[in-house]
Amino acid sequence: MLRPLLAKFINWIFTVKAKLALLISVLIGLIALFIYLYFPANLQKFVLHQFQAKAHSISAMSAFNLSSALYFDDLETINETFASAKQNRDLVYIIVVDDSGKVIASHNLKGAPKARNHVTENQNLQSLESAVYSTKTPILINNQQIGTLYMGISLEQIIAHVEESKRTIFFVSLAVFLIGILAVFGISNYITIPMIRMVKTVQLISDGDLSQRAQVTTRDEVGCLADNFNKMVENLENTQGELKEANDRSENRAEQLQEEMKERQKAEQEREAMHKELNEVARRAGMADVATSVLHNVGNVLNTVNTSISVIGETLERSKITGFFKATDLLKENIGDIEGFILRNPKGKKLLEYYLKLEESLQNEQVILNKNIEKLEGKVSLINDVITAQQTYSNEGLYSEKLALSEVIDNAMKIQKNSMLQHKINLHKFYKTTPEIKVQKIKLVHILMNLYKNSKEAMFETDPIKRLFRIEVDNDVQYAWIRISDSGPGISEENLGKIFSYGFTTKENGHGFGLHSCANYMTEMGGKMWAEPNRDGAGATFVLQFPM
Amino acid sequence: MRRFQLKIWFVIFFFISAGIYPQQVDIPVKIQYPLALKILSFERALKKRIGKKLTIGIAYQEKFRGSRNIAEELQTQIANNFKIKIHGVPVTSVLINLDKTSIENALSSTDINILYVTPLRVINIQNIQKIARQKNILTLTGVSDYVEDGIMVGIGLKGGKPNIIINLKEAKTIGADFSSKLLKFSTIIDI
Missing domain, CATH: 3.30.565.10 (Histidine kinase-like ATPase, C-terminal domain)
Structure with a gap:
């Protein structure tokens, strides 16, 4: 039960109307409070001041009038002065004493405070607590004190007047506050109703109904705002239509772009694949280059190796070693009669000659073979170096x-x-x-x-x-x-x-x-x-x- | 030539003497009179002394021109202001020529309430005051110095302003009851 009310109140408190009403109400309340507190106090102060001044004036005047009377023992004048003073209805007592303290004349002596001697001259009247304000005034002749005038003036009338004023001011303050509150609510309504209409219109528009228009006919700033707002909504409506068209176009374009993006991604993937492939091809080409280089170098060397091998082969093919073997076989056949074979057989004689020639041929063959074998070893070593170098680089990290x-x-x-x-x-x-x-x-x-x-x-x-x-x-x-x-x-x-x-x-x-x-x-x-x-x-x- | 010089000296003496005597009256009579009436109004016992009228006796010397002039002038003032009453009674005046009659005779033969003393020559003021006191007559003067001789009230000049001089002792002796309101503004001589 209370929660919805509280929620409603909280919602209300955040409205411009509430803020306006509350702030101005507080302001008016403060003004009313100020009126209530300041003016009575100030009035009382003023009244007391005036009263005090008046009392002292009366006292001083009376003392002045009484001075010669006291000096010349003129009781009649004293009584005249008293009579004159008694015209003041607020006078409670009046006492004249001479310089020895003897009471020369008095009115309502009983009404005077017994401790009147304690009353000081020109004492300040700060409050209205006492019902009588007492004064003590010296009576002087040629600046010499010849007596003292004590006067008591009733504060009742002043108190009554101040109280009456306080009541009046209280009711005035209350009236100011109440009228102010009513005025504030009236004014805040007057000001905020067009704004509330505007807000409702804005809510409807924010819900999407751009056909709504603010129904404010005032000629003030709110009216001006409403006119401009309506124009703005109209522009907004037009712009929304344009935006919708643009949005449709954008959506189409976005779809196209998405397609293009996909194509581009695909192309990018293909390009990357191609790049990888090319890298691979290049790597292979590089490898092939190296391999070619290696093979070329090795091939060059192998040509030399082949040449050396051919020379060795030809040398071996043309070698006298075969004849040496045949001559050795012939010699083995005739080993039993070696002497007869060499001396008597012509073959033996030729065989001997052949052996003598064979030494030189074999020496030549040996030189050629040694030379080519040496070349072959060099080339094989070179091939080995090339391959080793390539293998070394290939194995490097x-x-x-x-x-x-x-x-x-x-x-x-x-x-x-x-x-x-x-x-x-x-x-x-x-x-x-x-x-x-x-x-x-x-x-x-x-x-x-x-x-x-x-x-x-x-x-x-x-x-x-x-x-x-x-x-x-x-x-x-x-x-x-x-x-x-x-x-x-x-x-x-x-x-x-x-x-x-x-x-x-x-x-x-x-x-x-x-x-x-x-x-x-x-x-x-x-x-x-x-x-x-x-x-x-x-x-x-x-x-x-x-x-x- | 000698006669001419004598005439010149006579004229100078005349003016000097004429100038001296009026100086004894500081305030013109036309001011003195209303002031005197005001002073008398503060004398509360006066009413008991007077009957249906207040008679002011003006003591003067006929042969003394200054005295005579003031006397005549005062008499004229009183006559001209006959409507002014004091304590409810009209004021009249009687001239007392002291060149022809003594003050004693004059005061005895006439019903005088107040004696105004003009500037006088060769007459004992204290004697006049003594006889007036015996007759219970209040005394006034426009010559300040006479107050010290016993005249009850004098009207003089002080600081360019009229000054009331009251012989309080004489006033109390004769039974005058001056209000302190008057005394306050007066110069009191208590001899």
């Missing part, structure tokens, strides 16, 4: 290690060296310094192999006399550089910015991956690489820069 650049360059060169020499390419190494750099060896070898191979292939069209391959190593405090130059046709200015792009190639059977992967590897190792035309003529230079 991708971890970084601090390596001397010159050492890696030389090891990589072992694979390409024969091929280069075969193509009559002059190799120049120029190591200004031999810095140790933290690199991933397999990546650096891959880069170097690519650059060696590219340089070599770039110089196929160059006059053999001018084929020059140059490797330079240098460093400062911050960086180390490998500069690989060839005397090929060089790289056009247009292509200088593209050669590291993925898929860019100038070769007929190229993939456009080699330099791209080299540049990536350099970046992965914290360095970078770029190409530039040779400063001193045709050809190009690839620069690898490593941080120290």
Whole structure:
């Protein structure tokens, strides 16, 4: 029962009407309280002050009038003064004493306080607790006191007047408060009713009914607000329609975009797959390149091996050893009569001559065989070195290690060296310094192999006399550089910015991956690489820069 | 020439003497009179002394021009203001020429309530006061110095303003009952 009422009250308290009414009610209450508290107190203070001033004036006037009378023992004048003073209805008592304290004249002596001597001159009247205000005034002649005037003036009338005023002010305050409250509620209703209508309209509109309009016809700010609000709602309605259309269009567009997004995702996936495939192809191509290089070198060596084997085979085929065996068999057949066979048989004589000649032939054959076997051993050792080098690089991990650049360059060169020499390419190494750099060896070898191979292939069209391959190593405090130059046709200015792009190639059977992967590897190792035309003529230079 | 010089000295003496005597009356008579009436109104015992009228005797010396002038002037004032009453009775005046009659005779023969003493020459003021006291007559004067000689009330000038001088002892002796309201504003001589 109470809870709904309380909820209703709480809702009401947060309304503008309630706030307005309560605030102004409090204000009016305070004003009424102020009127009730301030004015009676102030009035009492004022009245007391006036009364006190009046009492002292009467006293002083009476004392002045009495001074000569007292001085000249003029009782008649004293009585006249008393009579005059008694005209004041509030006078309770009046006593004149001479300088010895003797009462010269008095009115209502019983009404005077016995302890009148304790009354001080010009005492302040602070409250209305006492019913009589007593004054004590010296009676002076030529500034000499000749007596004292005691007067008692009743405060009853003042008290009654003040009480009456308090009651009046109380009722005035109450009336101000009540009228104020009524006025406040009236005013707050007058002010807030249009606002409440506005709020209801706004609620309806917020529920979605944009056809609603505020029914406020006042010409004040609320009316102006209502007009503008109605215009705003109209605009809102129009805008909502436009927005709906735009929303429909947006939804369609969103669907399209979603489709496009899916297609793009699909394309992206395909591209990634292709990229992976290409990476794989490139990796395989790289492997194939290395393998080709290895096979080529090994093949070259094998040619020599074959030649040596052919020479050995021919030497063995043409060897006198067969005749030696036949001569030995003939000698074995005639061993029983060896002397007769040699001396009497012509064959024996020829056999002996044959043996003498055979020594020289066999020595020659031995020289040829030894020479070719030696060659064969050298070539087999070279093949072994090439394969060992490749196996070494293949088995290397991708971890970084601090390596001397010159050492890696030389090891990589072992694979390409024969091929280069075969193509009559002059190799120049120029190591200004031999810095140790933290690199991933397999990546650096891959880069170097690519650059060696590219340089070599770039110089196929160059006059053999001018084929020059140059490797330079240098460093400062911050960086180390490998500069690989060839005397090929060089790289056009247009292509200088593209050669590291993925898929860019100038070769007929190229993939456009080699330099791209080299540049990536350099970046992965914290360095970078770029190409530039040779400063001193045709050809190009690839620069690898490593941080120290 | 000598006669001419004498005439000049006579004129100078005349003006000097004429100037001296009026100085004894500080306040003009036309002011003195209403003031005197006011003073008398504060004398509460006066009513008992007077009958149907209040008679003021003006003591003067006919041969003394200053005295005579003041006497005549006062008489004129009293006559002109006959409507003014004091304690409900009208005021009349009687001239007493002390060059022809003694003060004693004058006071005995006439019914005088108050004696006004003009500036006088060679007459004992204390004697006048003594006879007036015997006759129970109040005395007034426009010559301040006469108060010290026993005249009861004098009207003089002090600080450019009229000054009432009251011989309180004389007043009490003769039975005058002046209100303290008057005494308060007066110069009291209690000899």
